[in-house]
Amino acid sequence: xxxxxxxxxxxxxxxxxxxxxxxxxxxxxxxxxxxxxxxxxxxxxxxxxxxxxxxxxxxxxxxxxxxxxxxxxxxxxxxxxxxxxxxxxxxxxxxxxxxxxxxxxxxxxxxxxxxxxxxxxxxxxxxxxxxxxxxxxxxxxxxxxxxxxxxxxxxxxxxxxxxxxxxxxxxxxxxxxxxxxxxxxxxxxxxxxxxxxxxxxxxxxxxxxxxxxxxxxxxxxxxxxxxxxxxxxxxxxxxxxxxxxxxxxxx
Amino acid sequence: xxxxxxxxxxxxxxxxxxxxxxxxxxxxxxxxxxxxxxxxxxxxxxxxxxxxxxxxxxxxxxxxxxxxxxxxxxxxxxxxxxxxxxxxxxxxxxxxxxxxxxxxxxxxxxxxxxxxxxxxxxxxxxxxxxxxxxxxxxxxxxxxxxxxxxxxxxxxxxxxxxxxxxxxxxxxxxxxxxxxxxxxxxxxxxxxxxxxxxxxxxxxxxxxxxxxxxxxxxxxxxxxxxxxxxxxxxxxxxxxxxxxxxxxxxxxxxxxxxxxxxxxxxxxxxxxxxxxxxxxxxxxxxxxxxxxxxxxxxxxxxxxxxxxxxxxxxxxxxxxxxxxxxxxxxxxxxxxxxxxxxxxxxxxxxxxxxxxxxxxxxxxxxxxxxxxxxxxxxxxxxxxxxxxxxxxxxxxxxxxxxxxxxxxxxxxxxxxxxxxxxxxxxxxxxxxxxxxxxxxxxxxxxxxxxxxxxxxxxxxxxxxxxxxxxxxxxxxxxxxxxxxxxxxxxxxxxxxxxxxxxxxxxxxxxxxxxxxxxxxxxxxxxxxxxxxxxxxxxxxxxxxxxxxxxxxxxxxxxxxxxxxxxxxxxxxxxxxxxxxxxxxxxxxxxxxxxxxxxxxxxxxxxxxxx
Numbered sequence: 001x002x003x004x005x006x007x008x009x010x011x012x013x014x015x016x017x018x019x020x021x022x023x024x025x026x027x028x029x030x031x032x033x034x035x036x037x038x039x040x041x042x043x044x045x046x047x048x049x050x051x052x053x054x055x056x057x058x059x060x061x062x063x064x065x066x067x068x069x070x071x072x073x074x075x076x077x078x079x080x081x082x083x084x085x086x087x088x089x090x091x092x093x094x095x096x097x098x099x100x101x102x103x104x105x106x107x108x109x110x111x112x113x114x115x116x117x118x119x120x121x122x123x124x125x126x127x128x129x130x131x132x133x134x135x136x137x138x139x140x141x142x143x144x145x146x147x148x149x150x151x152x153x154x155x156x157x158x159x160x161x162x163x164x165x166x167x168x169x170x171x172x173x174x175x176x177x178x179x180x181x182x183x184x185x186x187x188x189x190x191x192x193x194x195x196x197x198x199x200x201x202x203x204x205x206x207x208x209x210x211x212x213x214x215x216x217x218x219x220x221x222x223x224x225x226x227x228x229x230x231x232x233x234x235x236x237x238x239x240x241x242x243x244x245x246x247x248x249x250x251x
Numbered sequence: 252x253x254x255x256x257x258x259x260x261x262x263x264x265x266x267x268x269x270x271x272x273x274x275x276x277x278x279x280x281x282x283x284x285x286x287x288x289x290x291x292x293x294x295x296x297x298x299x300x301x302x303x304x305x306x307x308x309x310x311x312x313x314x315x316x317x318x319x320x321x322x323x324x325x326x327x328x329x330x331x332x333x334x335x336x337x338x339x340x341x342x343x344x345x346x347x348x349x350x351x352x353x354x355x356x357x358x359x360x361x362x363x364x365x366x367x368x369x370x371x372x373x374x375x376x377x378x379x380x381x382x383x384x385x386x387x388x389x390x391x392x393x394x395x396x397x398x399x400x401x402x403x404x405x406x407x408x409x410x411x412x413x414x415x416x417x418x419x420x421x422x423x424x425x426x427x428x429x430x431x432x433x434x435x436x437x438x439x440x441x442x443x444x445x446x447x448x449x450x451x452x453x454x455x456x457x458x459x460x461x462x463x464x465x466x467x468x469x470x471x472x473x474x475x476x477x478x479x480x481x482x483x484x485x486x487x488x489x490x491x492x493x494x495x496x497x498x499x500x501x502x503x504x505x506x507x508x509x510x511x512x513x514x515x516x517x518x519x520x521x522x523x524x525x526x527x528x529x530x531x532x533x534x535x536x537x538x539x540x541x542x543x544x545x546x547x548x549x550x551x552x553x554x555x556x557x558x559x560x561x562x563x564x565x566x567x568x569x570x571x572x573x574x575x576x577x578x579x580x581x582x583x584x585x586x587x588x589x590x591x592x593x594x595x596x597x598x599x600x601x602x603x604x605x606x607x608x609x610x611x612x613x614x615x616x617x618x619x620x621x622x623x624x625x626x627x628x629x630x631x632x633x634x635x636x637x638x639x640x641x642x643x644x645x646x647x648x649x650x651x652x653x654x655x656x657x658x659x660x661x662x663x664x665x666x667x668x669x670x671x672x673x674x675x676x677x678x679x680x681x682x683x684x685x686x687x688x689x690x691x692x693x694x695x696x697x698x699x700x701x702x703x704x705x706x707x708x709x710x711x712x713x714x715x716x717x718x719x720x721x722x723x724x725x726x727x728x729x730x731x732x733x734x735x736x737x738x739x740x741x742x743x744x745x746x747x748x749x750x751x752x753x754x755x756x757x758x759x760x761x762x763x764x765x766x767x768x769x770x771x772x773x774x775x776x777x778x779x780x781x782x783x784x785x786x787x788x789x790x791x792x793x794x795x796x797x798x799x800x801x802x803x804x805x806x807x808x809x810x811x812x813x814x815x816x817x818x819x820x821x822x823x824x825x826x827x828x829x830x831x832x833x834x835x836x837x838x839x840x841x842x843x844x845x846x847x848x849x850x851x852x853x854x855x856x857x858x859x860x861x
Contacts, residue, residue: 035314035386038436038446040415041517045445053314053388056418057350057369059411101543105551202410202480203424209411211349211368211392215623218479226542226554229494 061120064207069113070126071159072197072220076106076113078162079190082183085171089179092238098230102187105223112216161193177238184235191224191231279635279657286660286692289713293321293742296715300747302708302755303695306734307380307746311351312372314386320346321721321741348722349392349625353738355458355672358731358771359398365738366394370416371405373441374744376734381744385441389416391430395458397772399471401439402516407431408455408479416446425486431455433475433509435516448517450509453481453490453502458560459509460774462586465565469514472586474570475507476558489521495536503556504528504536506572508587527581527591528555528574540576540596549598550621550637552576559620560605564612564776569645571606571615578603578617578643580650595643595650599636605672609682610779614701615650616684617641618670625722629668629691631661638669640686642701656704658691665714665721666690672727676735676749677766677779678759679787680794680847683707685735689724690714693737693747697754699843707754710737710747729773733764758789783854785817791851798844805832809851816858827859 035053038045048056083103090096114124153166163171163186171182198217201207208214289297298305310316354366361377362384370388374381389405391412396405407430411418414430433456435448454477464470481492481502490502508523530538542554555576563570563583570581570589578600580593595617604620621638622628628638639657643650662668666689673686673693682699692711698704715721723741737745749764751757765786766779781787792809795801812829815822830852837848 032313033383033385033441035388036444037388038416038444041435041446041449043415043446045443048314048388050314053369053386054317054351056388056390057317057320058346059350060346097547101551198480199424209409210347211409212347212625214409214479219623221480222554222556223542225494229541230543 059209061210062207064204066122068201076110079106089175091176092180095180184231188231191228281661284660286711291714291717296713300710302750302752303710303747304750309381310743320350352740354393354726355395357398366396368392403436403438405434406456425483452507460561471511473509474561545598550601553602562606562774564608566778567612573603573606593650613645615643627664629662653701658688662691674729674773676730678763679781680791685728687725687728693728732767756793758786761786762790785813788854791847794847823859826855830856
C-alpha cells in the first residue's frame, strides 16, 4: 500500500539514499557494525543498509488520516458549540461544570489536530467547506434559533457522529432540566460518534501509523469513554425518569 | 510518551486538596538561569553544565538519524533583514519526528543498550567512550527495553509492528502478521541477534518491567504496562474492550504478567492479568480514579485503566505503579499475583508516568508526564507543580504525598519539557536521583528530606530550533556504574560525570562511583550496598559537616582518621573511641544526620575490630 500523501517521496528517497551511502563509505574505515533486521521468531536475521533502515522508520500518513483530523475538528467544534448553549440554558450546576470540562478538552484536542495538520502542510478545513460555517450548520444559525426556518430542518447530521441540524435546533429551543437531558443525551451520541470515527480510521489500510496520530487516537478513546461514563451516570442521577440508555450514533 | 489532552487552564492558584493524600508543600518558585536562554542548534546548541562534566557525546549511528524526520534544511539568505522578501514556506518535517527517537536504556556486562522507535543499538562502554557494537532494526515503537543475560526484551505498541520486524502489509484492523507486545531477542552473538519469541498482548506494550522469581532463578516475570487501544478479538482472542461494568472480561484495567522460563524463553506466555485497580471493599474492577478534574483549578487527571510504568524493588517485595490517574503500591512477594496495598491521588497530577524508589525503599519519586512529553511544559507561565515529580513516602505500607519538584529553571516554548525517566545515584547517606526532562536537559535532585527536595547538578542544551518546537531532548538519564548516560531523542547518547561541588563532595562522588551492578534495568531496582572504604566514610563525614550546628571537633577527628586510613594506616584504638563518640552523637541527632552518624560509627567500629 502506498501512503496517499506523496511529498515527492520517491525522488527524495533517492537523494537521501545517495547521501546515506556516502556516509557509510566515510565511516567504513571506522568499521561501523552491520545493521541487523531480525526475522519472525525462529526465522533468520538479515543485514540491511542504513538507507533501508531509514525507509523502515518512515511512516508517513494517509489521506484518511488527514480527513479524519479535519473531520474531527468540525466534530469537536460542535461540542464546543453545545457547551456554549449550556451556559445560558442549562440548569444543573454539575452538568454545567462537566460541560466546561468537555469544552476545554475538545478545544485542546482541536489545537493538537490543527498543529498536526499544519506541520504536515495540510489544510485545517476539509476541501470545499470551512470548519466555522460548518459548525454553524449544526444549530447556531438564526433561522433555526427563531423557529422561522422555511423548511423543516434535516434529521441527518452533516457528518456521521454529529448531531443533526434538527437535534441542534431542539437543543437551542430547550431550557432547564429538559435542556440538561437533551445536552447529555446529545453529547453522549456525539462522543460515541468520535469513537466510531476512530474505529473506522483504524480499519483503513495504512491509516493511523504516524505515532503521533496513533497516540492521539488512544487519548481520544480514553477521554471520550470516561466522559461518556460520567454523562451516563449523571443522566441517571439527575433524571431518574429519563431514558438513560445511550442513543446509538446516527449514521 | 503519550500525546494527551491538554487543558488550557490558567495557573492553578488554588488547588483543591485532598487532605493527607495530597502533596502539600509550598509551591516551588522557578528561577531563570543559564539554562533558560541557551542558543539553538541540533549539534551546536549552547550548553549549560552545573556540577556535571560532559565526557562524550555520540551521534546516532547510520540508519538511526533522518534529517527529514526532524526538519528539512532551511534555505539561508544573506539579505538585509528589513528588505522585503517574498513569504517563505515554513519548512516542516516530512516524517514523524518520533520515527527514529531514542528511548529507554539498560546496561549489562559493560554494554549500554539504547532503545529506539525503530529498533535498538548496543555500545561497549568499558573503555569510557561508547563504541557501537550492534544495531538492530525492528520497527514498532517505543522500543522500551531490558536485558537479562543473553536475552533482550523490547516493548512494541504501534499498529504497524510486525512479527517479522518489517512493515510491509501491516494493514487493517485485524491482521495475523501484526505484532504488539513484547519481543524477546537472543543477543548472545552480537554478530547474529535473533528474535526468538514475541508475546502478543491486548494493548501492545508501552513499557515492561523485569521481576525475578523469589525462589526459582530459572524463571523471570515481566510486568507489561500497555497504554494504547485494545486489539480486536478477531486478531487476538483473549482481547475485548469496554468498561468492566458492561464487559467483565475487558482488557482495560489490568497489567499483563508474563512468565519467561529462562531455559525455554520461546515458551514465554501471559500467566495473569491481575485487576490491580479494583476497589478493595467492593471488588469493582474500575476502583480508582475515573478521570477528570476534582476541582476547577485542579489538573485533568487521566482515568486509571492502565499503568504507564511499574518499578519493582524485589528485595523489599514492593512495586510502585505509575498508573495514569493514580500512584499505587503493590505487594509483589508473590510476583505472579501482585496485589495493591495503597494508592495515591493528587489534584496536581495529570498523568502518573514513572516511579523510582529510594535505596531504603521507604520513599518513591513519581513523575507526572503532563502533556505527554511532546509539549513545552516547563515555561515560566506553567504551574510549578504540574508536570513535576511528586515525592511520596511509604509509612506503614501506605503512600503519602510530601512535595513536588520541578526542573528549577524555566525553558522556552521551543523545548518539549516535562518530568521523565531517571535513576538513583548511589551516594551513601543521601537520596539522589538523576532524571531526564526532555529538552529541559537533566537534573539531579536530592530528596533525602522528602519535604524539601533541591537540585544538586544539571546539564542542558538549547532547543534544536529556536522558533519552532522540534521534539527532542533526554528520554532517560540514568546512573550506570559511575557515569550518567543520557539517551537524547534526536542527538544520540551522552556520557556525563559528576564534578565535586559544595553540594556534592569528591568523597561522595567516589563512593557512588564505586557501587557497581553488572546488570541494570532501571525499573527493576536492586539495593546498593556500600563496602567500608575511606570514600564511603568520607561521604558520611562530608554530609555531617554540612549540617548546621554539627560538632566541628568530632568532624575534624573523623576526617583525620579517614586521612590516615587513606594513607594505609588504621589506628584501631582511635577508631574504637571515634565509634563510641559517633554513637553518642547519633543518639542526640535526628533524621538523616542521625543515620549518617550511626553508619559512620558502624564503619569505625568494624575498622577497630578488623
